Amino acid sequence: MGKESFQKEVYAVVAAIPVGKVMTYGHIADLTGHPQYSRRVGQALHHVPAELHLPSHRVVNAQGRLVPGWKAQRELLEKEGVRFKKNGCVDMQTFLWKFMEEL
DNA sequence: CAGATGACCGCAG
DNA sequence: TCTGCGGCCATCT
Numbered sequence: 001m002g003k004e005s006f007q008k009e010v011y012a013v014v015a016a017i018p019v020g021k022v023m024t025y026g027h028i029a030d031l032t033g034h035p036q037y038s039r040r041v042g043q044a045l046h047h048v049p050a051e052l053h054l055p056s057h058r059v060v061n062a063q064g065r066l067v068p069g070w071k072a073q074r075e076l077l078e079k080e081g082v083r084f085k086k087n088g089c090v091d092m093q094t095f096l097w098k099f100m101e102e103l
Numbered sequence: 104c105a106g107a108t109g110a111c112c113g114c115a116g
Numbered sequence: 117t118c119t120g121c122g123g124c125c126a127t128c129t
């Protein structure tokens with residue numbers, strides 16, 4: 001498995017996140033079979049070509065915090081029905097995508 | 104080639 | 117809430 005195949009797997013997972021749900025970098029790393037690659041998931045998404053039109057705004061960190069410096073992200077999520085806690089973090093209990101429970 | 108850096112994670116103070 | 121520390125890994129200086 002080369003590095004760019006890992007990148008493709010990441011993109012596939014992100015593309016599969018349903019509207020109104022979010023997923024964390026760590027979980028995506030787990031799904032690709034590389035539990036320690038959370039940082040690489042972040043890199044892959046930071047450099048993802050816009051023409052792929054991935055819903056990368058639905059990826060947040062493990063605390064539900066949004067991407068530093070990306071001002072449109074919160075609005076995009078709110079438009080999909082994602083609500084935030086008082087501290088500004090996503091309400092993970094409600095909006096984290098639990099893919100296991102969909103089978 | 105050695106450090107620094109980053110869309111990370113968890114724990115601690 | 118913010119800061120620091122150790123661990124992690126590829127990329128940039």
